[in-house]
Amino acid sequence: MRTMEGFRKELGHIRRPVDGRIFALKLAVLCSLVAGGTALVLSGTAWLMAFGIILLGLMYAHAIELQHEALHGIGLRGSRGNVVAGVLLGIPMLISFAAYRSAHMRHHRLLGTPDNREFFDYGDQYGEGSGSRFRNAVVWVYRFSMIGHYANFLAVCARLAAGRRLPDERPTAMRGIRRDHALLAGVLIAVVTASVVTGSMLAVWLWLLPLVVANPVHALIELPEHYGCDTDTTDSLSNTRSIRSSKLMAWFTNGNNFHVEHHLMPSLPIAQLGELHVALEGRHRFYHRTYREFFRWLLSGGTAGRPGPLLQPSESG
Incomplete structure (x- = not known):
């Protein structure tokens, strides 16, 4: 690996x-x-x-x-x-x-x-x-x-x-x-x-x-960043979550939705995280298409042992 x-x-x-x-x-x-x-x-x-x-x-x-x-x-x-x-x-x-x-x-x-x-x-x-x-x-x-x-x-x-x-x-x-x-x-x-x-x-x-x-x-x-992820590993693809989100939410959170990408390359300018997100397609362990989807998962009883759906950018339309 x-x-x-x-x-x-x-x-x-x-x-x-x-x-x-x-x-x-x-x-x-x-x-x-x-x-x-x-x-x-x-x-x-x-x-x-x-x-x-x-x-x-x-x-x-x-x-x-x-x-x-x-x-x-x-x-x-x-x-x-x-x-x-x-x-x-x-x-x-x-x-x-x-x-x-x-x-x-x-x-x-x-x-x-x-x-x-x-x-x-x-x-x-x-x-x-x-x-x-x-x-x-x-x-x-x-x-x-x-x-x-x-x-x-x-x-x-x-x-x-x-x-x-x-x-x-x-x-x-x-x-x-x-x-x-x-x-x-x-x-x-x-x-x-x-x-x-x-x-x-x-x-x-x-x-x-x-x-x-x-x-x-x-x-x-900040809640989605690591909540329910595998925080007993130093692997950024497993201990952190990314959310594709909308342009409005990406602006409001200032790229915080691309949190796997940020932890993988923390010195990368925020404006470039979207490009890194595309390059990582298929490698995220914890991934959601929208914040709404994440909070639906959370309200349905999401816990550390029950990760969010493994959805990739190509599936989100």
């Missing part, structure tokens, strides 16, 4: 230089939609405000998918640009670019081993657990609310404020983590203080309520 390294060498011709213009366009679209959502919320018309809140929530979740591209250094050509963009993209959901990058790179190295850990703590990350209906309901509420992420953010802030380091983090990563948490905590404190002093509800309408949308949407975007 051909090894992962063999696949990478075989498919190396797909790799092309990073085109920062594509990422810049994604950022421009994001900013435009955030501005549009803000205008709708400020309109004062109930149904327009509701639509604006939903749009902002969707864009906050989308921003984290763009942050993921930046942390791999494949958004813009220069490392400084990726860092600046990544830090700013994480502000709405209080996600440290440096902490996410450090944990995510470990995840890429250690997926399929007992030491693998994800940055976002969803509980029962890969669909391996079992329990009562009540316990399972609690796990899903925990996952979709992202309580674990915000609790960890506050815990890290407290730890850093006390002058303590984080275990397993190198000095270079720690500098970035301190920078990010100082910025995020500063923004949070400034917004809360301004809201209390002025009596304004803008922070609620433009930030808190959109997060009620963004949190479960982000969890849903």
